[in-house]
Every structure is written in C-alpha cells, then in structure tokens.
Amino acid sequence: MSENDKLKKRAAEILKRLEKEYPAAKCHLEFRNPFELLVSTILSAQCTDARVNMIMTPLYENKYKSPDDILADGLENFRENIKSCNFFNNKAKSVLAICNILKKDYNGKVPDSLEELTKLPGIGRKSANVILGNCFGKKDVIIVDTHFKRVTGRLGLTDNDEPEKIEADLKKLIPPAKQYVFSHVIGDHGRYVCGARKPKCGVCVLNDVCPSDSLKK
Numbered sequence: 001m002s003e004n005d006k007l008k009k010r011a012a013e014i015l016k017r018l019e020k021e022y023p024a025a026k027c028h029l030e031f032r033n034p035f036e037l038l039v040s041t042i043l044s045a046q047c048t049d050a051r052v053n054m055i056m057t058p059l060y061e062n063k064y065k066s067p068d069d070i071l072a073d074g075l076e077n078f079r080e081n082i083k084s085c086n087f088f089n090n091k092a093k094s095v096l097a098i099c100n101i102l103k104k105d106y107n108g109k110v111p112d113s114l115e116e117l118t119k120l121p122g123i124g125r126k127s128a129n130v131i132l133g134n135c136f137g138k139k140d141v142i143i144v145d146t147h148f149k150r151v152t153g154r155l156g157l158t159d160n161d162e163p164e165k166i167e168a169d170l171k172k173l174i175p176p177a178k179q180y181v182f183s184h185v186i187g188d189h190g191r192y193v194c195g196a197r198k199p200k201c202g203v204c205v206l207n208d209v210c211p212s213d214s215l216k217k
C-alpha cells in the first residue's frame with residue numbers, strides 16, 4: 001500500500017470515529033439564510049461565535065432582514081449595534097460595503113459560487129466555503145479554520161501551514177461527499193478535546209491513530 005493510500009485509510013478511520021462522536025456537528029453561528037450567515041461570518045473574525053450570535057440573532061429577528069435594511073440604517077447605527085464585537089469599526093465598514101455590492105450586483109442576494117463569493121471584500125476561501133456548505137448544500141467544501149488547522153496538523157494529515165495548502169491536502173484524502181461533514185467534526189474535536197493549549201489525549205477517541213506522541217505525555 002502506498003503512503004498516500006495509508007494516509008487515506010487513516011483519514012477514513014478518523015472520519016468514521018468522529019462522525020460517531022459528533023453526530024450533530026454543525027456551524028456554530030446562528031443563521032436562517034445566506035445573508036445572515038454572510039454577515040455573521042464577517043463579524044466572527046477574532047471574535048467568538050457565541051458573542052456574534054448574542055449580538056446578531058435579535059438584530060436579524062427585529063431589524064436587519066436584508067442588505068437594504070442595513071444600508072437604510074446606515075454605518076453609524078450599524079456600528080453602534082455591533083460595538084461589543086472585536087474590531088467592530090472595520091467590520092461595520094466591510095458589512096456595509098458588501099451590502100452595497102449585493103444590492104448593486106446581485107439583486108440583494110448572496111451569490112452561490114466560490115468565485116463570486118471570494119470577490120466580495122473580506123470574504124476569503126474559508127468564509128466562502130462556510131457559506132457554500134451551510135447555505136447552499138455543497139458537500140465538497142473543506143473549511144480551514146483555526147481548529148481545523150491545528151487538529152489536522154496534529155493528526156499528521158497535512159504538513160502545511162497555509163490554509164489553501166491544507167485545504168488542497170485534505171481534498172486529496174477525504175471523498176468529496178464527506179468533506180463538509182469532515183470539516184465540522186474536526187472543528188468540534190478541536191473545540192471539545194484537541195484544544196490549543198491542553199489537548200485531552202488521554203480521553204481522545206483518536207489516540208491510537210494520532211501520531212502526535214509528544215502531546216500525549
């Protein structure tokens with residue numbers, strides 16, 4: 001068996017165990033439509049999903065149902081409403097800029113392709129893949145966030161540091177139909193077990209297939 005085949009086999013085993021461990025794994029941002037997830041994704045940079053949910057859920061419910069609503073409210077008011085979010089000033093400007101583009105170029109709708117989404121200011125591949133997977137039913141998306149990067153590195157599924165290369169490495173190992181699910185179960189494993197500072201290797205279901213021996217001592 002080639003090295004790549006062995007790696008694929010290990011990745012399949014990891015996925016099988018994590019799907020069992022986190023059967024309800026999903027996006028931790030609350031949203032009801034692509035517009036809400038797009039805005040919340042921008043606000044979630046260097047801020048917890050829980051805080052973004054706390055700020056935005058009532059606003060989506062009562063105030064901001066479309067790009068037009070945010071544009072009509074204006075930058076000052078929007079900024080005031082999200083000011084308990086880190087970097088609220090720049091994020092407010094980004095959201096307003098995106099709302100303008102959605103209104104002008106997309107009839108107020110969020111586009112459903114990687115190419116179009118990544119043309120929006122502040123939307124990189126990670127955010128675009130979050131939206132494609134969660135709102136448009138795309139299964140062949142690998143979402144490289146901080147948890148995914150850390151956990152796949154520790155599991156020896158990638159040697160790379162750059163998100164695009166990590167994404168490409170994992171696309172080779174995980175079947176397209178499972179890439180979205182894999183992203184979420186790895187994310188949950190990073191949140192609950194394989195934490196940044198103190199991974200709980202002793203209780204980890206991947207302990208025997210994880211090469212990060214140094215972390216287990």
Ligand code: SF4
Pocket residue numbers: 154155193194195199200201202204205206207210211212215216
């Ligand atoms: S064994 Fe430790 S380092 Fe490896 S995946 Fe589990 S918690 Fe993370």
